[in-house]
Amino acid sequence: MDDIEFTAVQHQTWAELYARQVPRVRAHASAHYLAGFDLLQLPAEEIPTLAFLNSKIPPATGWTVVRTDTRYTDSDEWYRFFDRHEFLITNYMRPWEELDWTPEPDMFHDIFGHLPFFMLPYYAELQEMFAPAYLAAQTEEERDTIKQLAWYSTEFGMIREDGEMKVFGTGLMSGGDEFANAAEGRLNYHPFTIENVMGHDKVLYEQHRDLYVIESIDQLKTELARYFDPIVERARAG
Numbered sequence: 641m642d643d644i645e646f647t648a649v650q651h652q653t654w655a656e657l658y659a660r661q662v663p664r665v666r667a668h669a670s671a672h673y674l675a676g677f678d679l680l681q682l683p684a685e686e687i688p689t690l691a692f693l694n695s696k697i698p699p700a701t702g703w704t705v706v707r708t709d710t711r712y713t714d715s716d717e718w719y720r721f722f723d724r725h726e727f728l729i730t731n732y733m734r735p736w737e738e739l740d741w742t743p744e745p746d747m748f749h750d751i752f753g754h755l756p757f758f759m760l761p762y763y764a765e766l767q768e769m770f771a772p773a774y775l776a777a778q779t780e781e782e783r784d785t786i787k788q789l790a791w792y793s794t795e796f797g798m799i800r801e802d803g804e805m806k807v808f809g810t811g812l813m814s815g816g817d818e819f820a821n822a823a824e825g826r827l828n829y830h831p832f833t834i835e836n837v838m839g840h841d842k843v844l845y846e847q848h849r850d851l852y853v854i855e856s857i858d859q860l861k862t863e864l865a866r867y868f869d870p871i872v873e874r875a876r877a878g
């Protein structure tokens with residue numbers, strides 16, 4: 641889909657969210673996110689155009705940004721786009737009443753939360769691990785586990801950096817109250833391992849009480865590979 645016209649209210653919502661979230665991420669976000677954020681240079685006052693995003697991200701990592709009218713793309717479709725290194729951003733913007741927390745991913749989440757990371761080749765490599773495993777999975781249980789592992793790492797994970805806990809997940813980056821709760825130590829934190837995450841029910845429509853902490857992006861890749869590699873190898877062996 642080509643670029644579309646957003647309303648004045650939607651641009652204003654973007655500007656307000658951007659103004660609220662930037663000081664928070666500067667203080668508490670992972671250095672990886674901030675490195676990508678500084679490279680991407682999102683506009684503060686208006687929703688970025690697709691042309692802008694695709695002038696920055698494909699040269700950096702080979703990923704392309706694609707807009708969709710769908711508000712919540714289902715996982716099978718999502719991972720087919722992922723497999724082509726295409727990142728979907730929705731045209732939906734949260735209403736003003738949900739400025740500080742929205743249960744549904746909106747374009748502010750998709751763009752502000754996710755896209756800075758897609759300026760970093762080693763982060764793109766992390767994301768590129770998911771689709772091959774998801775598409776090779778043979779049972780609903782395997783697919784659910786893969787989604788759950790994504791949810792508690794790239795969407796809602798924390799990371800240890802220089803002895804401090806920083807915010808890593810994109811769903812936290814774009815959400816005001818939940819970001820503050822996560823950053824200021826008000827939740828329960830557990831080490832990110834396959835076993836810890838598999839034992840936990842995914843929370844979709846309320847804020848999290850339990851979060852998982854990675855030691856580094858490399859540790860996360862190693863941990864994910866422990867679950868993903870056998871699935872991918874089994875499919876290859878056919």
Ligand SMILES: [Fe+2]
Pocket residue numbers: 745749750754795810811
């Ligand atoms: Fe997301």
